[in-house]
Structure formats: C-alpha cells, structure tokens
Amino acid sequence: MWCRLKLSQTTETAHYQSLRINFKSEIMRASSLCLMFGLVLLMAWTSEAQPVAHAVPESCCFKFIDFQIPASKIKSALKTSSHCPVSGIVVTTPRTEFCVRPDEAWIKPVMEKQLR
Known part of the structure; x- marks a missing residue:
C-alpha cells in the first residue's frame, strides 16, 4: 500500500497523527461549545427566577439582644x-x-x- 500511493510510512504516520490532533481539537471545540451553551442556558434560567423570588424576606433575625432599649x-x-x-x-x-x-x-x- 505504501508503494502504490508512493508515500513513505513516515509521511503517512505524520498525516495520521495530524488527523488525530485535528479530531481532538474538534472534540474540544464541540465540548467547549456545549459548555458555553449550558452556561448561557443556566444564566437565562436563573435570571428569570430572580423576579419570582419575592419569598425571600429582606431582613430576618438570627441573633437577638438580651438587654432593653429605652x-x-x-x-x-x-x-x-x-x-x-x-x-x-x-x-x-x-x-x-x-x-x-x-x-x-x-x-x-x-x-x-x-x-x-
């Protein structure tokens, strides 16, 4: 096969490794794209939830004083x-x-x- 294509094994190996690197970079691009899409979706979902969050009061008491105020x-x-x-x-x-x-x-x- 190497002789018919008139390519040396070194050239073919380099081409295969180049394809493998390109394939990895395509996977990285796709996963980065999915990550970005997920983050945008999360931001959109949480930003819509904030106006509905009126159930959270502005001030609550967690520590109480033990003295009288005049x-x-x-x-x-x-x-x-x-x-x-x-x-x-x-x-x-x-x-x-x-x-x-x-x-x-x-x-x-x-x-x-x-x-x-």
Whole structure:
C-alpha cells in the first residue's frame, strides 16, 4: 500500500497523527461549545427566577439582644416576615438596628404604641 500511493510510512504516520490532533481539537471545540451553551442556558434560567423570588424576606433575625432599649431611643419596631425561619422584631434606633424576641415584655408596649 505504501508503494502504490508512493508515500513513505513516515509521511503517512505524520498525516495520521495530524488527523488525530485535528479530531481532538474538534472534540474540544464541540465540548467547549456545549459548555458555553449550558452556561448561557443556566444564566437565562436563573435570571428569570430572580423576579419570582419575592419569598425571600429582606431582613430576618438570627441573633437577638438580651438587654432593653429605652422607648425614647426607638424610632421604629417592625415584625419580621412570616417567611423568616425565626420570628422577631427589628427595632431601629438613631444609630443601628437590633433584633428582639417578640415575647420580651418591654417590646410589647412599644409595638402597641405603634399600632395606634
């Protein structure tokens, strides 16, 4: 066969290796294309999900204070969303916000005053 084609075995081997390299690069291109398509699809899917994610509340309480805040310092007191894992009250002062347990005796009059 080598004689009929008038090719040396070295040339044929080099051609075969060249084809093998090209075949590998085609596989790499195809896998890269699939990866890019998958990433674009994932980005499109997650970007559509964000406007629907209203179930995630803006603020939840995870750490609660163990001291009383004077009523004169409290600017506002708001209950956390029912979607939070633990119910709490976010108390805002002029400087910062604190989380208070709703069963604390001192916060109940503050909450009742805000309802009026």
